[in-house]
Amino acid sequence: MLKKTGIVIDLKKKTAIVMLKNFDFYEVKRKPSMLVGQTIIFSSGRFYNYNGKRESKVLKVIGFTATFLIIILFIIYFYLEYKYF
Numbered sequence: 001m002l003k004k005t006g007i008v009i010d011l012k013k014k015t016a017i018v019m020l021k022n023f024d025f026y027e028v029k030r031k032p033s034m035l036v037g038q039t040i041i042f043s044s045g046r047f048y049n050y051n052g053k054r055e056s057k058v059l060k061v062i063g064f065t066a067t068f069l070i071i072i073l074f075i076i077y078f079y080l081e082y083k084y085f
Contacts, residue, residue, distance in 0.1 A: 008038045018042065 006018035006026065016030045018040060028042045 003041050003043050005039060005041050008034055008036055008040060011036060016040075 004018075004020060004026070006020040008016050009019050009025075010017040011030060011034060014030055015027045016034050018026045018028055020026070026042070028040075028044070034040065
């Protein structure tokens, strides 16, 4: 597994928010010894984008699919309209 190093910026009841050097945010399982400002090494956690929400793969797939369908429908509509009429 790929190990990441980051600084704890927020502590919650069961999790901690960690910021990496490239300003990526991860939510990891909290340990009793963790403190705000502490540098930790971790291997797994949930990735968060900059506004604090989890990044969803489902939303990316839905967005890609919708864009693809709009392009296909646009091409079909204008191509068939001018070809057969």
